[in-house]
Amino acid sequence: MDPALHKAAVQGSVASLRELVAERPGILGSKTPHGNTALHIAAELGHAGFAEEALGVDDKLLVSRNADGDTPLHVAARVGKVDVVDLLIVRAWVWHAEHPHYFPAAQNGQTGEPSRSPPRSAHGPLLMANKAGDTPLHEAVKHRRSAVALRLLETEPGRGHVLNVKQQTPLHIAAREGLYDVVAKIVSQPCEHDRFFPSVSGSALHQAVLSGHERVVEILLDVTPPDQIGLTDSSENNALHYAAQKNNARVVKLLLNRKVDLAYKRNRDLQSPLHMAAYYGSTKAMAELLLQCPDAAEMVDASGRNALHVAITIGKVDVLRCLLKLVRPEDTINHVDRDGNTPLHLAAKFNRAPLGLLLLKDRRVNPCVLNRNGRTARSFIETQTPVDNLTVIYVYFWKELKKQESIKCKAQQLPPETTPDWLQDLNQYVQQRMGTYTLVATLIATVTFSSTFTMPGGYDQQDGTAILGHRPAFKLFVFANTLAMLTSIVVVFGFIWARREQLDFRTGRVIAWSHWLTVIACLSMVASLTTSVYLTVVAKAPWLAYIVIVMGCSTPFVMFLMLGKDLFATRV
Secondary structure (H helix, E strand, O other): OOHHHHHHHOOHHHHHHHHHHHOEEEEEEEEOOOOOOOHHHHHHOOHHHHHHHHHHHHHHHHHOOOOOOOOOOHHHHOHHHHHHHHHHHHHHHHHHHHHHEEEOOOOHOOOOOOEEOOOOOOOHHOOOOOOOOHHHHHHHHOOOOOOHHHHHHOOHHHHOOOOOOOOOOOHHHHHHOHHHHHHHHHOOOOOOOOOOOOOEEEEEHHHHHHHHHHHHHHHHHHHHHHHHOOOOOOOOOOHHHHHHHHOHHHHHHHHHHHHHHHHHHHOOOOOOOOHHHHOOOOHHHHHHHHHHHHHHOOOOOOOOOOOHHHHHHHOOHHHHHHHHHHOOOOOHHHHOOOOOOHHHHHHOOOOHHHHHHHHHHHOOOOOOOOOOOOOOOHHHHOOOOOOOOOOOOHHHHHHHHHHHHHOOOOOOOOOOOOOOOHHHHHHHHHHHHHHHHHHHHHHHHHHHHHHOOOOOOEEEEOOOOOOOOOOHHHHHHHHHHHHHHHHHHHHHHHHHOOOOOOOHHHHHHHHHHHHHHHHHHHHHHHHHHHHHHHHHOOOOHHHHHHHHHHHHHHHHHHHHHHHHHHHHHOOO
């Protein structure tokens, strides 16, 4: 593009444009490397006066396209320049009057010469689509330009249902973006085809539910026929599947109030909305589903698993707790999948010990069920292949299963009890960890104990008090030193008790607590050392004292940089 014309378009200078046109009448035909004309630039920057002057010179600029197939109206709609959009809409009327047989060929995202077929609308430039198949209305709603979208709809009321290349209409996009005023305007107009026809990503109702725009959902439900509410996307998910995924209880209630059988529809994987809620951990949506449709808990997927199986598989404790609270039938809680596994079997199989213990607290859970291979949940654990993520709580789960079997399964023939192969390895690992913590805690206790009798600065020989006792740093030294010593003593005595007990849940709890106490003891010892050195050298070498303080303060950050989240790991 001519530099002078580009500058005039950017500045919106009408006077400069007139001078350039007077000197070179065809200058408005020049374009940027991306194919933008001066009108494209003016439209993007909102220079309505410049745009009007340019169109007065060459009205073909109204239908000129850049490399993306965008007209100036696309650009103005995208950036929300209302004044320019109003101007271009008016010029569209004039264009149609002067070119009654003009119709843009790019209705389906194709570029090329305009068609000479009879026009479908009185305002061809308003219907021109870019390479993505987007009309100016698509661009306006995609970028949340409600004012522009409403103006375009006033001119072309029925264009809210035009499909782009992705098979999405402006209604789909407006619903996704939560533009309730635009949605209300679009659905208020009669449509030649079925406005509720879903795209690959679902209908407009799907989009509103997925984005959580409750007001848009209400508007769409008011105009959607009951037989259309249950339309599905390409994966056969209905709108309730989407609401369950997003944990939106209010939308779940709205949908069920209009069409309750949505709760019993399965998608391509035979998953019900309740399965979807369990998979995504959507406890609020799950509660609303089960409140209105309690028997939905009986539905199973392609593997024969209900929502409780799903909760165990993904390891969601809060989901399982919610299901156990809301699901009443004992048969549902002990339902077996195609392999004969109950949720308790899966808890043992997938090392979901916390969820398994939660199941065992419920009296309805039956630990005596045999799967197709004749295994109980307990025998699953005993034949488990040694893996790295087995923990002490898994041992506790195993012992609780044995206890429950001895109480509830006396009259049944079950697999014989055996000692798991992994138990000895886990026991050795735990003993090594306890030994390491004990050694570290003992060393810290020894160092801090000796520091008590070698106070920085020494003692007053007359009354035996610390000479530097009045200094704030000394008080910090005493606090940190005492904290390090006491926490390390707690760790030592905790492991003295733990070594006397069999490996169980309490052992794991002691190790978890000891980990945190050891970290606190180490950091306290660092603080004690730092303040002690500071008090000793600050009078003679202040610069060295401050360097020591900086080093001490940076120690926790260095530890975190080296270990990351493992610094806080307490898995045993």
